[in-house]
Amino acid sequence: MEFQAKTSSPVALRSGFLVLPVFEKGELPAVTAAVDKACGGQISKLIKQGDVEGTLAEVCSLPQLEGCAAQRILLLGFGKKKEAISGDDFDKAIKKAAASVKSSPAKDVAVAIAEVAVKDRDEAWKARHTAKLFGDALYKVNAQKSGNGKVIALKKGFYCCDSKKTSAINSALATGTAIAKGMALCKDLGNLPGNICTPTYLSNEARKLARGNSKLTAKILNEKQMRELKMGSLLSVAAGSDEEAQLIVLEYKGGAKTAKPTVLVGKGITFDSGGISLKPGAAMDEMKYDMCGAASVLGTLKTVVELALPINLVVIVAAAENMPSGRATKPGDIVTSMSGQTIEILNTDAEGRLVLCDALTYAERFKPKAVVDVATLTGACIVALGNHTSGLYSNSDELAQKLFDAGIKAGDKAWHMPLWDEYQKQLDSNFADIANIGTPGAGSVTAACFLSRFTKSYDWAHLDIAGTAWTGGAAKGASGRPVSMLVEYLLQHA
Ligand code: BES
Ligand code: MN
Ligand code: ZN
Numbered sequence: 001m002e003f004q005a006k007t008s009s010p011v012a013l014r015s016g017f018l019v020l021p022v023f024e025k026g027e028l029p030a031v032t033a034a035v036d037k038a039c040g041g042q043i044s045k046l047i048k049q050g051d052v053e054g055t056l057a058e059v060c061s062l063p064q065l066e067g068c069a070a071q072r073i074l075l076l077g078f079g080k081k082k083e084a085i086s087g088d089d090f091d092k093a094i095k096k097a098a099a100s101v102k103s104s105p106a107k108d109v110a111v112a113i114a115e116v117a118v119k120d121r122d123e124a125w126k127a128r129h130t131a132k133l134f135g136d137a138l139y140k141v142n143a144q145k146s147g148n149g150k151v152i153a154l155k156k157g158f159y160c161c162d163s164k165k166t167s168a169i170n171s172a173l174a175t176g177t178a179i180a181k182g183m184a185l186c187k188d189l190g191n192l193p194g195n196i197c198t199p200t201y202l203s204n205e206a207r208k209l210a211r212g213n214s215k216l217t218a219k220i221l222n223e224k225q226m227r228e229l230k231m232g233s234l235l236s237v238a239a240g241s242d243e244e245a246q247l248i249v250l251e252y253k254g255g256a257k258t259a260k261p262t263v264l265v266g267k268g269i270t271f272d273s274g275g276i277s278l279k280p281g282a283a284m285d286e287m288k289y290d291m292c293g294a295a296s297v298l299g300t301l302k303t304v305v306e307l308a309l310p311i312n313l314v315v316i317v318a319a320a321e322n323m324p325s326g327r328a329t330k331p332g333d334i335v336t337s338m339s340g341q342t343i344e345i346l347n348t349d350a351e352g353r354l355v356l357c358d359a360l361t362y363a364e365r366f367k368p369k370a371v372v373d374v375a376t377l378t379g380a381c382i383v384a385l386g387n388h389t390s391g392l393y394s395n396s397d398e399l400a401q402k403l404f405d406a407g408i409k410a411g412d413k414a415w416h417m418p419l420w421d422e423y424q425k426q427l428d429s430n431f432a433d434i435a436n437i438g439t440p441g442a443g444s445v446t447a448a449c450f451l452s453r454f455t456k457s458y459d460w461a462h463l464d465i466a467g468t469a470w471t472g473g474a475a476k477g478a479s480g481r482p483v484s485m486l487v488e489y490l491l492q493h494a
Helices: 030-038 042-049 087-102 123-137 163-191 199-210 223-228 232-238 284-306 352-366 379-385 397-410 421-427 443-452 483-493
Strands: 002-006 017-022 059-063 072-077 108-111 156-160 216-221 246-253 262-272 312-322 334-336 342-344 370-375 390-394 414-416 460-464
Touching (some): 002 123, 002 163, 017 042, 030 042, 042 072, 072 087, 087 123, 123 156, 123 163, 156 163, 163 284, 163 483, 199 216, 199 246, 199 262, 223 232, 232 312, 232 334, 246 352, 284 370, 284 483, 370 483, 379 443, 390 397, 390 443, 397 460, 397 483, 443 460
Parallel strands (some): 017 108, 108 156, 262 312
Antiparallel strands (some): 216 246, 246 312, 390 460
């Protein structure tokens, strides 16, 4: 969906759906008052009758009104007029509006919310979020269902603004649209089943991203090449699977030759059965989502490429399938990682850290400015933070702060968790340098501690997205997180 700035009066603007703000106590913003006046006071009449209260995220859909060019009007509540709302509340209201417009026959939408004040946010932020949230709402699952689903008519958006702001708003709208595209790729890959989205499928997707773009190169390492690099830990995860593991390396050079790259590393377990430490059967299908870290770093790269950002970015995906078989790794096995550290594998279901540690060692060769890994790493992170917030760990408080702030600004939040030394000894092994699971307690922290043993030579952060990467239950589907946080971080700091 394309969004563009519009400076004409909303009264005269021909659109399929015009979104107009309303506040509590019948206090109308000037734009809504102007439409109301042009339509003979029909809006204020509804307010007086009590049909519209203006509470946050309230929606009221009206058919075409005589005097206003729009085919439909959506009154959208933003709470009290004199109070600036929070970014989260703004997102909540826009999401509701997008859902209403999406389910209508409107082919385009005009949003006239210049008078809505958001705390600490400017007009460009509002425009970016509007484009992103509308774009994201239009996402359609690429489901393997026969027959055609409901056709969505909405194709185009207009963001009403002051003529002085046109170019700033257009650029913010383009950013928002590109983020939605990155999220859509992330969701598409996440939602695909494990029999289609294999490690090889992911590597072909990576090649597709790089095709025809001279700034982007894809390099795929197969198991033989990984063996030469001594990636014994990553390979131990793939040992039980008939699918060949892949280390996907995408290099985007949009910045100065000498500028150090940011490296994003994604966990790409295309199906996590648990291996010999087999998972219980309930909801095991959801372990097709165990490559959502990989999907999110590929989605982020997609956005960066769309926007041709002037940065250097490396994306590494450690892709493998975790399966039991006669050749599978067994509890008690000891493997040697690329770093030389030996690992006692006490539980083959703690496989994410085993593929990530070798990818993180591989990342050293890029002399990175910072490395951020993204992984559906632990059920314990869901116990700690539920489904709203990703876990954030870092060996640099400064980097953690930047990612935290990016999460807040993007409405894609993470909480800074401890990575203190006290936890490290939970990973002691009698037989190897480190065990792949910790003693009971703080499972998300000890998983991050494990990774920290491999990231000593650079600034590093880890995002545990086990609780945020997808929604279960009836509305099962990938969320597209944390693409928008990562893009925000890259826009600010890369
Ligand atoms: N992919 C899982 C983590 C997970 C579980 C993510 C549920 C989202 C929902 C990971 O590979 C795993 O199995 N972790 C184990 C670690 C344990 C064996 C130390 C876990 O969390 O139970
Ligand atoms: Mn597992
Ligand atoms: Zn896993």
